[in-house]
Amino acid sequence: MDSEQYSGEMPIVPLRKWGRWASAALVVAVFIALIIGLRHAQIVWGDVPKFFTYRTMVQGLYQTVLLTVSCMATGIILGVIIAIMRRSPNPVLSWLAWLYIYIFRGLPALLQLYIWFNLALAFKTIGIPGLFSVSTNTVITSFVAATLGLGLNESAYYAEIVRAGFNSVDHGQVEAAASIGMRPSQSMRRVILPQAMRVIIPPTGNDFINMIKGTSLASVIGVRELLLSESNISSGNFRIMEALMSAALWYMILVSIASVGQYFIEKKYASDRSNPASMGKVMSRSFLSRGFWQRMGGFSGGVAK
């Protein structure tokens, strides 16, 4: 056939994508097998929703949320301060910020938790000599130790996120701010920070979600968050798997809520006017949408002869 024979009305037949159908079938089969396997597991599924609403569990949920928020607040506030110190023209401040990040990012979070929790072993009291002094054990409760351990660890990572955000702002923006007579502090507040937010927000969401799960580490120093509550329930009745599933369900719910929040905050900042191409971009990945049949090549269709 050549172009002379083309009538202008011949239909286009999509290529059938057999490989996609085959691999999809395989994966679905494995998934179904896993579900059937789970049904045969020695788990009393009826206990899961029961433990789910236990008073202990709900109190644990409350502590998990509270700890996540206090750790992230600590991490973000200190992280921003450290990031600003890091880019300071003052070499002492910038070097100290580097050292801070080096130490708190370099040590395992669990180890940091133990250090804060056991602080009283090293310092019986804390305070400023001559001014005030308090017993370490009254100040550093397990919740405070967890906030310090996880929050300071987070602040070191967060400082790097903020720094990356600062670096993403074109230097010309800073020069333009200077050229209209802005002081460095105004330039930071009005020009650099708002533009850096675009880069800072998405990883902040990730860190928040990681922190929800990360607070489970605090169970080892006695914070009665979800995981320790689970352990308290199961140590009484030995329904370990059931209690674990119940706690897992709570974690999934918390993470889902945070993800939805992250999606909207990201959309607010990412639909930034500086990139008009990103404005119309909407997630179109819904299962069984029209795109599904297009990408699978459909049932009909055929193979060119």
Place this chain on the structure above:
Amino acid sequence: MSDITSPLVRAINVHKSFGRLEVLKGINLEVKTGQVVCLLGPSGGGKSTFLRCLNHLEKIDRGTIFVDGVPVGYRLHQDKFYEIRERDVALQRAQIGMVFQRFNLFSNRTALENVTEGPIQVLKQDPKVARDTAVRLLERVGMMDWADRYPAQLSGGQQQRVAIARSLAMNPKLMLFDEPTSALDPELVGEVLTVMRGLAADGMTMIVVTHEVGFAREVADKAVFMFDGVIVEEGDPAEVFANPRHERTQQFLSKVL
């Protein structure tokens, strides 16, 4: 402090090095109020660096720059120049407008917000007053129809015209242009030059680093040729372009004309 006879800008023996590379080797230049001075010459000759020294975006190593009788970036006290604080430099910069090669509009603000930012934040103007001024300036550069657009939604020429309006909003004594048309598509150069011609006609003092020889010949009161960190020739554009005296100016003009 300024009267019509004393120069608005007086640069005396300005030196600047980046590491071992000496970029400015003793620049002397005077610009009177209302004058338009074009700095010409090949890339790497130090034109842009000199311009950036004029509002202290670059610190000079030796020499002095007076704008309106005041040393830029320093305070003269008993035969010594004392460095002043960044916030005091900011006050000086507020009186000197600058237009950049890459426009540098604030990308998170609309055209209008770009123009009102300086008056509101730096001059502490009432937002309503600042907005009225901004509207007037955007009309002047022909950008009022795009007032609510963000920089990324504007062409280069449009962005540059907004950038000029942003500088004008500070009511500067002096405007610096750093290759304002070099990053533009050829068909957009004209609209920016038209705005600049209008400014010159209104009596704005302008120092323009440019490769637009035609613009320099038509608008400038003085053309200055810089090569390798020194001014080799300066004078009336008609005279200098017709009869360049220095060999390097002759070579340069034979390439660009």
